[in-house]
Amino acid sequence: MIIQAVTRCGYGPIGIDETSRRGHNYITVVADLVEHDVINVTPGKDPATVERFSRDCMDHNGVPEYVRLVACDMSLGFRKGIREHLPHARRIVDKFHVARHANEAVDKAGKTEGRSNPLLKRTKYLWLRNEESLTELQLETKRNLTRQRLKTGRACRMREVLQDIYTDSRTPSEAWVRLHRLCSWMMHSRLEPMKDFARMIRRHFAEIVAYFEHPYTNAVLKGADSVIQNVKRRARGFRNMDHFATMIYLTCGRLDLKAVTTT
Secondary structure, eight states, X not given: OEEOOOOOOOSSOEEEEEEEEETTEEEEEEEETTTTEEEEEEEOSSHHHHXXXXXXXXXXXXXXXXXXXXXXXXXXXXXXXXXXXXXXXXXXEOHHHHHHHHHHHHHHHHHHHHTTOGGGTTOHHHHHSOGGGSOHHHHHHHHXXXXXXXXXXXXXXXXXXXXXXXXXXXXXXXXXXXXXXXXXXXXXXXXXXXXXXXXXXXHTHHHHHGGGTSOOOSHHHHHHHHHHHHHHHHXXXXXXXXHHHHHHHHHHSOOOGGGEEOO
């Protein structure tokens, strides 16, 4: 029995993200962000993955030039692939990837300061979690540490300001102004991890601000990734890429089972 998985190239917003297959081998998954299902699976995480999606799209009577919005991370591979093979698509940097990089920057700032300040011992998650996720004791500990004028406390406040921008900004222009101010603050902070993060934001500024006009994220792909990893564990890994892709389509792709044929 052969399952013929059909790529559906819709013209609504799509999301592109990678996930691990085995070890350092990756696959790229493309999802329809309106229908919330997987429409393409291909090996790798470089520009060629977008090229293969584009070809599959054309093979099934789609027109890649009609794709207008793509949510993805800040990787250069996806950026190059979208520019070359989805030429009319506007790239939206997924806000969850921005938040992840912010957390990594705060964590680096905390580790650097923690080497010389014993007050920061075992406080990592006080700075990385939202305050509503902390217990009363943890919240009181965080507030007491904040009064010590710690560098990590400043880095955490920058992360919280970024979160407020995503939560409260009502227009792209408002977000643009607030992000610009935040980047200026980070660049003058003398906190190297936060300065690196500010440079990253500036390199992708237009694509980050695009979210506030088109608020799409890759949350559906994050959900699909947990399903994909579960499929992989149940099968104890897939040596054959076609078999792995077929299982992903079956579990996440709403396949038309009329396409099943027997041989």
